Amino acid sequence: MKSKQVYLDNASTTPVDPRVLKAMLPYFKERYGNPSSLHALGRESKNAIETARKNIAKHIGAEPEEIIFTSGGTESDNLAMFGIARAYKEKGKHVIVSGIEHKAILDACKKLEKEGFEITYLDVDKKGLVSLEKLSLSLRRDTILVSIMYANNEIGTIQPIKEIAKIIQEFKTVRHCEESATRQSEKTNRLLRLPHNDRFNNNSLFPIFHTDACQAASALPIKAKELGADALTMSSSKIYGPKGIGCLYLNKKYSSTGSLQAKIEPIIFGGGQERGLRSGTENVAGIVGFSEALSISEKKRVSESKRLIKLRDYFLRRIQKEIDGVLVNGDIKQRLPNNINVSIKGVEGESLLLLLDRYGIYCSTGSACSSLDLSPSYVLLSIGLPLELAHCSVRFTLGRYTKKGDIDYTMKVLVESVKKIRGISSIK
Amino acid sequence: MKSKQVYLDNASTTPVDPRVLKAMLPYFKERYGNPSSLHALGRESKNAIETARKNIAKHIGAEPEEIIFTSGGTESDNLAMFGIARAYKEKGKHVIVSGIEHKAILDACKKLEKEGFEITYLDVDKKGLVSLEKLSLSLRRDTILVSIMYANNEIGTIQPIKEIAKIIQEFKTVRHCEESATRQSEKTNRLLRLPHNDRFNNNSLFPIFHTDACQAASALPIKAKELGADALTMSSSKIYGPKGIGCLYLNKKYSSTGSLQAKIEPIIFGGGQERGLRSGTENVAGIVGFSEALSISEKKRVSESKRLIKLRDYFLRRIQKEIDGVLVNGDIKQRLPNNINVSIKGVEGESLLLLLDRYGIYCSTGSACSSLDLSPSYVLLSIGLPLELAHCSVRFTLGRYTKKGDIDYTMKVLVESVKKIRGISSIK
Numbered sequence: 001m002k003s004k005q006v007y008l009d010n011a012s013t014t015p016v017d018p019r020v021l022k023a024m025l026p027y028f029k030e031r032y033g034n035p036s037s038l039h040a041l042g043r044e045s046k047n048a049i050e051t052a053r054k055n056i057a058k059h060i061g062a063e064p065e066e067i068i069f070t071s072g073g074t075e076s077d078n079l080a081m082f083g084i085a086r087a088y089k090e091k092g093k094h095v096i097v098s099g100i101e102h103k104a105i106l107d108a109c110k111k112l113e114k115e116g117f118e119i120t121y122l123d124v125d126k127k128g129l130v131s132l133e134k135l136s137l138s139l140r141r142d143t144i145l146v147s148i149m150y151a152n153n154e155i156g157t158i159q160p161i162k163e164i165a166k167i168i169q170e171f172k173t174v175r176h177c178e179e180s181a182t183r184q185s186e187k188t189n190r191l192l193r194l195p196h197n198d199r200f201n202n203n204s205l206f207p208i209f210h211t212d213a214c215q216a217a218s219a220l221p222i223k224a225k226e227l228g229a230d231a232l233t234m235s236s237s238k239i240y241g242p243k244g245i246g247c248l249y250l251n252k253k254y255s256s257t258g259s260l261q262a263k264i265e266p267i268i269f270g271g272g273q274e275r276g277l278r279s280g281t282e283n284v285a286g287i288v289g290f291s292e293a294l295s296i297s298e299k300k301r302v303s304e305s306k307r308l309i310k311l312r313d314y315f316l317r318r319i320q321k322e323i324d325g326v327l328v329n330g331d332i333k334q335r336l337p338n339n340i341n342v343s344i345k346g347v348e349g350e351s352l353l354l355l356l357d358r359y360g361i362y363c364s365t366g367s368a369c370s371s372l373d374l375s376p377s378y379v380l381l382s383i384g385l386p387l388e389l390a391h392c393s394v395r396f397t398l399g400r401y402t403k404k405g406d407i408d409y410t411m412k413v414l415v416e417s418v419k420k421i422r423g424i425s426s427i428k
Numbered sequence: 429m430k431s432k433q434v435y436l437d438n439a440s441t442t443p444v445d446p447r448v449l450k451a452m453l454p455y456f457k458e459r460y461g462n463p464s465s466l467h468a469l470g471r472e473s474k475n476a477i478e479t480a481r482k483n484i485a486k487h488i489g490a491e492p493e494e495i496i497f498t499s500g501g502t503e504s505d506n507l508a509m510f511g512i513a514r515a516y517k518e519k520g521k522h523v524i525v526s527g528i529e530h531k532a533i534l535d536a537c538k539k540l541e542k543e544g545f546e547i548t549y550l551d552v553d554k555k556g557l558v559s560l561e562k563l564s565l566s567l568r569r570d571t572i573l574v575s576i577m578y579a580n581n582e583i584g585t586i587q588p589i590k591e592i593a594k595i596i597q598e599f600k601t602v603r604h605c606e607e608s609a610t611r612q613s614e615k616t617n618r619l620l621r622l623p624h625n626d627r628f629n630n631n632s633l634f635p636i637f638h639t640d641a642c643q644a645a646s647a648l649p650i651k652a653k654e655l656g657a658d659a660l661t662m663s664s665s666k667i668y669g670p671k672g673i674g675c676l677y678l679n680k681k682y683s684s685t686g687s688l689q690a691k692i693e694p695i696i697f698g699g700g701q702e703r704g705l706r707s708g709t710e711n712v713a714g715i716v717g718f719s720e721a722l723s724i725s726e727k728k729r730v731s732e733s734k735r736l737i738k739l740r741d742y743f744l745r746r747i748q749k750e751i752d753g754v755l756v757n758g759d760i761k762q763r764l765p766n767n768i769n770v771s772i773k774g775v776e777g778e779s780l781l782l783l784l785d786r787y788g789i790y791c792s793t794g795s796a797c798s799s800l801d802l803s804p805s806y807v808l809l810s811i812g813l814p815l816e817l818a819h820c821s822v823r824f825t826l827g828r829y830t831k832k833g834d835i836d837y838t839m840k841v842l843v844e845s846v847k848k849i850r851g852i853s854s855i856k
Contacts, residue, residue: 007469012462013709021456028449028670034440038781039790041435071499071672074698074708104698104707111697237709242456244499244672244711267695269539270502270532279532280502281441281665283672353466362467 005360006406010238010338010399011153011215012364016289017240017400023292024242027285035282036271045284052291059298060232060249061223068248068255068277069287073214073235075267076248077104077147079278080210080231083264084145084254085112091206092142096120098130098159100379101149102212122148127331128157128383132167139171141178143207150216150227154379154395155330156339158220161211165228168209175204205253214238214246218297219305219337224249234294236286240400241293245286250277308337308398315396315407316340322415329380329393338398343380343389347421352394355417361410364395433788434834438666438766438827439581439643440792444717445668445828451720452670455713463710464699473712480719487726488660488677489651496676496683496705497715501642501663503695504676505532505575507706508638508659511692512573512682513540519634520570524548526558526587528807529577530640550576555759556585556811560595567599569606571635578644578655582807582823583758584767586648589639593656596637603632633681642666642674646725647733647765652677662722664714668828669721673714678705736765736826743824743835744768750843757808757821766826771808771817775849780822783845789838792823 007015027048033041035049050064057064070076085095095112097105099121109119120138122130130148139146146168151158210231213222218239224232230251237243254264255277263277270279320326325345344352349365356363376390385393396410435443455476461469463477478492485492498504513523523540525533527549537547548566550558558576567574574596579586638659641650646667652660659682663674682692683705691705698707725732748754753773772780777793784791804818813821824838 009462009465009467009469012465012470013460015458015460016456018457021453024456025449028444028452029446030443032441032443033790034437034665037437037440037790037792038778039437039785039792040788041437041790042440071503071711072708075499075696077698078696102698103700107697107700107707235709237462242711242713243709244714268503268506269535270505270530272531272535279535280500281663281671283499283670285670286672350466357467360468362461362465362469364465364467 003360004409006362006402006410008361008363008396008398008402008406008410010402011156011336011395011397013237013243014218014240014399015401016242017293017296019296020241020289020293024285024289027288031284035284036273045282048284049282049287052287055291056234056247056294059222059294060234061225062249063252065275066249066252066255068250068274069282069290070246070248070278071244071283072237072246073102073212073233074104076233076235076246077102077212078108079248079264079267080233080250081105081108081112081145081147082267083277084208084210084231085117086115087263087265088144088206088208089117092140092144093117094120094140094143096122096135096138096143096146096148096207098122098124098148099382100124100128100152100154100157101147102153102214105147105149105212124157124382126384127334128152128155128379129331129334130159130164132160132163135164136167136171139168139207141175143171145210146207147210147212149212150220150232151213151336152330152379153215154377155341155383156215156336156397157330158216158334158336159211160334161227161229165209168207169203169228172203172206175206179204208254215336217294219301219308224251230254236290236293239293239297241290242286245283245290247290304400305337308402311402311404311407312338312340312398314404315398315411316342318407318411319414322411323418327389329383329385340396340398342394343385343392344394344418345389345392347392347394347418349392349394351421352417355420356410356413359413359417361413364397365393431788432837434790434830434838436789436791436824436826436830436834436838438830439584439764439823439825441665441671442646442668442827443829444670445721445724447724448669448717448720452713452717455716459712463712464701473710476712477710477715480715483719484662484675484722487650487722488662489653490677491680493703494677494680494683496678496702497710497718498674498676498706499672499711500665500674501530501640501661502532504661504663504674505530505640506536507676507692507695508661508678509533509536509540509573509575510695511705512636512638512659513545514543515691515693516572516634516636517545520568520572521545522548522568522571524550524563524566524571524574524576524635526550526552526576527810528552528556528580528582528585529575530581530642533575533577533640552585552810554812555762556580556583556807557759557762558587558592560588560591563592564595564599567596567635569603571599573638574635575638575640577640578648578660579641579764580758580807581643582805583769583811584643584764584825585758586644586762586764587639588762589655589657593637596635597631597656600631600634603634607632636682643764645722647729647736652679658682664718664721667721667725670714670717673711673718675718732828733765736830739830739832739835740766740768740826742832743826743839744770746835746839747842750839751846755817757811757813768824768826770822771813771820772822772846773817773820775820775822775846777820777822779849780845783848784838784841787841787845789841792825793821
């Protein structure tokens, strides 16, 4: 039955690019040293990691010491949330996130609530966009952390990260003035556990702005400092790299172990790898693969995004033209180039997914990362979709290997499948 | 210069067995689905994980639901320490570990101390062995966790795990009687947050016994229940599997999410993978590789251990015969088959390591996982080695690919290197 395979679930995970795998292979076989070992094999592994770190830092517009390797997007998100909140809790216990963050953020928030933090969950509008005004009004003197995702995994909505960063930046300036006024002496300063150089900056260190860029990385500019992000999460498995590896960019203001007294708190402790911020023998092959994946992605990002927008729009136009009762979920303009999320009236998402699956077409309903759980997507409910339509949602996410022929094939099967589910077709 | 390469640092990490790599490759290329996706590609990945889980469970003598995949030994150790201590802190805040545990355990202990836990660090004797009597005397009514490593990474000393487990087991029985006497009603029971079935067992659930079996796994029996361990850490990268993957065995009494109210606390939160105990998209290729590595290791474990003991003893005899002033660190009998740790008087460990490195011979000084830090090994100091001799230590750990010829070559270079460092040779 599956003569053809069309993978339209690239937001869930991407295949490993053959060039990435090629770069990784030596690190399984002959270059297997532990980066902490002093001998040549160990140094070779250490060099491979540091070369990867430099490369990733370059693409993120950061310095190498601002990259912390982790086991993936979820751990990076957790490290940002727990690491920052727990380390700086004396400075305030208020955290702001959007209501449509990935579960890695939202579940970390639930845990932080149990630890005595107060979380403000910002509503999003029908397009899935955070209101800048609401953000502005939510910022408080005890806000230490704001985490708003760059682009949503389900509906592809791109948040105005630069504008969000600007609002937070302005708030930091105001807060700095207040802090300066109340700061009396070096002694007080030390008691506040403020990093040394904070005394010479024009801005407060807080709130720290983190953005989850896992979904955005393959399509949007990711220079962290240009975006205005203090911390940024990336995952290898969403950019044609291997699973089980990711990184957190963290502005060195918040992680230096040298003269600064401030430092985020690790969630994994031990051998002191990643400058003590993430212990455990490094996944060398994974790190090398991640780095190569990012290089490949960045090289073609702009042209590939254009190609995907064209292909996506062609696909969406055909869906809207050939199937009635279709509602596009999320903003149509501020949207990832590869994302289509639609509700098809009277067509239950899971039924459609499984029917398409029989024809080798792979898509998603709800968030892929938790779609074994069949409760309706909280993201879709957040943008005001009625329960019934949320159950009728399906997500197609195009990727590097998606061609027009794949879309044509998908359309053919999709139209018939919708008819079948609606009970007006005789296909089996 | 490096005509030959001899890797004698297998305790730091092992190369990936070609059969392991072969098993992994499809999961980078064509079988790349996210295990949480509902379509065929996702289900295929899910099946691969569950097959691996069953296989690993079988080898550990456990049930599949007792295996939690993590990013490696350090995370597994952390999950055991933090997961258990934080979840059960109402039951007691006392933890017992040996003083020669891996940093992943000791640094977790430091963190737990900050959280209000009291840690007893058990001394070891000159051989590196924990005293059973001291353990017995350290157990208290508020002891919730005991963590003692199966075999040490530096000196290879094997702890009497079964006897340790027996002491803890007996203590559980005594504690059960006490608890029964003080337990008044179902209501009290619920308030104590005890798992349902605890009421019908003959033993208290506490203290929980965890053992770090990362170093032991390739050489010793690892059936957790036969050993008497409630929790057990394993790492793929020490058994010829890939880096970045490991698991924690945890007796289901402590992790069930069903009727039981008790459950260890995760350290990484999010999509709910690994039954909510370890979130994040699964490293499918890594898991498949880990499973294959364990199968290969278990198949030849007994014969391979015998081979390594013979080769190791041949190596050690020659060292002792051909070099004077050699002291063997750690127990000579209760020792991993592949481990040699010696102090060579007047020969600084790092100098020797770097000299051997020039001839393609790779070994370690101090613990490999932190040997970039040149302070003397706390393990060697713990067994009473004077600082000077600790600095003169070198560790050779043999492996699957070590042959007699490698040892002969090493001996030739080693003898000359020692002479050179002692200033009685003219080799450059």
